[in-house]
Amino acid sequence: MRDRQVARGARRAREFAAFVAGASGRLLHAATLLTAEAPEANPRARRLLTLALSHTYARWDQLHGEDPYECARQHLATRFARATWHRYGAFGRTRPDPRSPLAALTPQERLILVLRLYEGVAEEQAAALLGLPVERVHTVCDRATATLLHPARPAGPRAVGAEVAPS
Template identity: 55%
Template sequence: MRAVGHRVGPYEEFEAFVAGAAGRLLHVAVLLTGEPEPARRLLAGALARTYANWRRLRGDDPYDFTRQELCGAFARTGRRHHGGAGILARLSPLERVVLVLRVYEGVAEGVTAAQLGLPAERVRVLCDRAVAAMRARETA
């Protein structure tokens, strides 16, 4: 039990964030990579970058920052590790990122575009193509 007046430090704040968000973030990472071990490595890197920026994140949502780091790292390295297993295995790394952000995470098209440094129209096309590929997979 904490003493009255005990102030929570940045480490404890970060620890509480990880305890609450790690499961959902790991699910995002597994959707992207298709495999648990690469997903854990991807998430560990994103969480390390979040912790390194923790003080700067005051007032911002650390979940959004971590998810952006996670997706950005996958988009940059996914081409090297393309493939994997899972339902999204047929999609390109960028299609996976867009689909996960837009459909699974419910991130607005404009926000997704800004986070990925793409025009909103490109995000729309990528999402439409990914959804069509998933639908075609269901009927095959």
């Protein structure tokens, strides 16, 4: 009996280690995009990843054919949303690192954009995961994409004498 438990535990550890080896890089990148930290300095993203992986490990035996990556991604996204909501109120603005490619977006825009475009999650699934209407997910994703594709130009100093006389 004891030998069987030891063997089962060793097999579980090997399976999980193989999963982590294959999925942790992509999950860390997704977490880094969510937190809008610089890739080389991302302690919040690493914490999110650690929490998602530990949650997945705790549920490993109950997954029964479910995709462990999906489990980890869901936990990562909901943990980010919950932490952002509680820390900053209703997806309030954090101070993203200007080196982050998603620094111009709000946390909600980052979350939806990462789920939809980076992770390839369908609108309906993202809406169900976040508890939002599908139309809201669509609108936020469109707005975030437009913000990234057409960033606002910083207001620069005006040239002296560059004003146009009325005709």
